[in-house]
Amino acid sequence: MxxxxxxxxxxxxxxxxxxxxxxxxxxxxxxxxxxxxxxxxxxxxxxxxxxxxxxxxxxxxxxxxxxxxxxxxxxxxxxxxxxxxxxxxxxxxxxxxxxxxxxxxxxxxxxxxxxxxxxxxxxETPDVPGLAPLWGRSVFHCPFCHGWEVRDAPVAVLATGDRAVHSALMIRGWTDDVVVLAGSPDGLDDDQRARLSAAGVAVDERAVARFVSSDGELSAVEFDDGELLPRRGALVATxxxxxxxxxxxxxxxxxxxxxxxxxxxxxxxxxxxxxxxxxxxxxxxxxxxxxxxxxxxxxxxxxxxxxxxxxxxxxxxxxxxxPTVREFWERHYGERERVWSGRVNAQLASVAEALPAGRALDLGCGEGGDAVWLAEHGWSVTAVDVSETALGRTLEEASRRGVADRIAVERCDLSDGFPSGTFDLVSAQFLHSPVHLERPRILRDAAAAVAPGGHLVIVDHAAVPPWATKVPHDHRFDTVDEVLAQLDLPADRWDQLHAATVDRDAAGPDGRVYPIADGVIVLRRRD
The missing domain is CATH 3.50.50.60 (FAD/NAD(P)-binding domain)
Known part of the structure; x- marks a missing residue:
């Protein structure tokens, strides 16, 4: 049929x-x-x-x-x-x-x-007056789409750094008259200037005031000093x-x-x-x-x-x-020179600074912000992460701050294994992952690694930070009560020192300060 x-x-x-x-x-x-x-x-x-x-x-x-x-x-x-x-x-x-x-x-x-x-x-284009009405015609981002229309014409390149070099050398295939608008003396380094000069590309460091148009097309670039640079096209870093x-x-x-x-x-x-x-x-x-x-x-x-x-x-x-957990986090750290701020988590610091220094285990240490801070405060730290790149940065930061002798790193996929030994402090700070982790089992293993008299500190996101609406996670964030239930620790062997949602302010990537909520759990194992 x-x-x-x-x-x-x-x-x-x-x-x-x-x-x-x-x-x-x-x-x-x-x-x-x-x-x-x-x-x-x-x-x-x-x-x-x-x-x-x-x-x-x-x-x-x-x-x-x-x-x-x-x-x-x-x-x-x-x-x-x-x-x-x-x-x-x-x-x-x-x-x-x-x-x-x-x-x-x-x-x-x-x-x-x-x-x-x-x-x-x-x-997203630069905020230059006069640019928007020209976008997609004589002001563009792709020379393959619009280079033919400005062939042999005077063209500006509005960009800085490596983007300026790449864009300028690319548009040179369509015209010999190219000027890079760097915006300031800091817009290019000496090597970048030399590469542009060797290709016959001029550089203007003055700040751009606006794009000037005539009959709907770019006619000139006006600088802050009022001078005009005649141009018929502009390739803009977007x-x-x-x-x-x-x-x-x-x-x-x-x-x-x-x-x-x-x-x-x-x-x-x-x-x-x-x-x-x-x-x-x-x-x-x-x-x-x-x-x-x-x-x-x-x-x-x-x-x-x-x-x-x-x-x-x-x-x-x-x-x-x-991707596996290891592949995901290795790519995550490998694609950027630095991911985190390097500062210690405030919730961990408030707990650890009141404790006598001993042996600490930092789970998911990332680039070492918490581990290095603990070492600076006298702790002997085992820093664990699945990413070799992250662990390398942890060691570099420890060396830079003079505490490399108090930090040992261990690469471990916590879903498959767990570091051996017991510790006076076990820290799990924001142990979340877009790729699945066996979180309940990992946290139970963390509790089992706490020595008698030691502390387990778990800090989680209570909700997605306001600036991170496009960050995927394969699970919702557990509440404090749900984490405690997953741990399922015997009450006669553990003291619950703190278990609550804590509000705080934090600076987002755009520099603005946002209110965020942390789920904070502090437990002490009895002797």
Whole structure:
């Protein structure tokens, strides 16, 4: 019997979609076309805010070179109408749960076997007066998209540091008249200046006051001193950020790039770190360009089909790239020179400074802020983490502060093992992970490692910090009472010195001070 897959399904899955695509830009439409042609029951939900809507035309897309982006999207939707298994719906997905259950702004909920994120990114440009009206035309971020239009013309590059060097040397392929607007003498170092000079690129250190336009196009850059620099185009260093929090709701791992600090990590098949969750286009940016988005969407659509066939008929497909705890945290620390502030956790310090120094075990030590502080206060510390990079930074900090002789480091995946010995203080500070940890068992092992008369100090997030709304976790944060229940310690052998939620103020990454809540537990083992 012939049937259209997904319509009148025979597998009893009811209204569950084979795939829900979130985002109707170039990547989402491309994926939907592949899925439609594969007879897969597909829902594409489009919020209608494509990031390139301001562009005068699409540069470098075969068949659409120079044509308005709106024409591509209209043509794409029209082509999808030929496939009865594909529904295109205007709307916004506001929340999602693993499994997958997606909540829309109109109050409806959709369930899917797979989800493809093609939500695009927000392009953050420098706050320069006159820039916004020119964006996407004579002021741009991609030379492959707009370089042809400013060929052989005088072009400015608004950037600093390595971004300035990369952007300037790239746009030199289209014009010889390039000036880097560094904004101040600190915008470039000597090596960067030398590389630009060798390529014939000039540097201007004056602060930019505004972009001047004529007939809707850039005509000059005005500096704070009032002088004008005639320019017909400007390549601007731009930061791309997630447009939607949906990826975080679903637990997808990010992979910072020079362009996008929260780009999603995908493998060669557009698969994220979450099984059955795919991503394509700018949201997993490597090259923010329409042609690249179309290609990644097509690949993602084919990968979804292969995954579904693997589940249905046993098509051999590569194992899903779910990172281990070690892989996740090694990448986490390896992608940045420094992750944490280096300061001791205030809750730990308030407990430990009142205790006589002895042997301490710091679980999930990170870059050593707590461990080094304890060593400075006379403790002999065993610092444990799953990341070798983090442990290396702990030793470097201990050496810099003169306490390397009081710190030993141990690489350990606490889900699989635990350090030997007993300790006068066992500290578990914010022992949370986007990748699953056996937290209840780890905390019970921590209690078992406390020597008679010693202390166990557990500090948890009581809620997601206000500035961290896009940080995924595979579990909700347990309450203090829930942690105590998981420990299940005999009351006749332990004294509960403190167990409560504590409010405090903390500075977020943007420098603002936010109120946050910690769950603090301090227990003492009786002799």
């Amino acid at each position: 012939a049937f259209i897959r997904g319509v009148g399904k025979l597998d009893g899955m009811g209204s569950e979609w084979d795939c829900v695509i979130v985002g109707g830009g170039a990547a989402g439409l491309s994926a939907a076309l592949v899925l439609g042609r594969a007879r897969r029951r597909t829902l594409l939900i489009d919020a209608g805010v494509p990031s390139n809507s301001a562009a005068h035309g699409i540069g470098g897309l075969l068949g659409f070179d120079g044509r308005p982006p709106a024409e591509l999207y209209a043509r794409g939707r029209a082509e999808l109408a030929a496939y009865p298994t594909v529904e295109v719906r205007s709307g916004e997905v506001v929340a999602g749960r693993p499994g997958f259950s997606l909540e829309l702004a109109d109050g409806t909920t959709e369930r899917a076997r797979t989800v493809l994120l093609a939500t695009g990114m927000v392009y 930061t791309l950020r997630q447009r939607s929090e949906l990826a975080a709701h679903l637990g997808a791992e990010t992979s910072p790039t020079p362009l996008a600090p929260d780009a999603l990590r995908v493998d060669e098949f557009q698969r994220t770190s979450v099984p059955r969750l795919f991503a394509a286009g700018d949201v997993a940016v490597r090259m923010p360009q329409v042609a690249a988005a179309v290609a990644s969407g097509s690949l993602a659509g084919a990968s979804v089909v292969a995954h579904l066939l693997g589940a249905e008929v046993g098509l051999p497909v590569p194992a899903w790239p779910v």
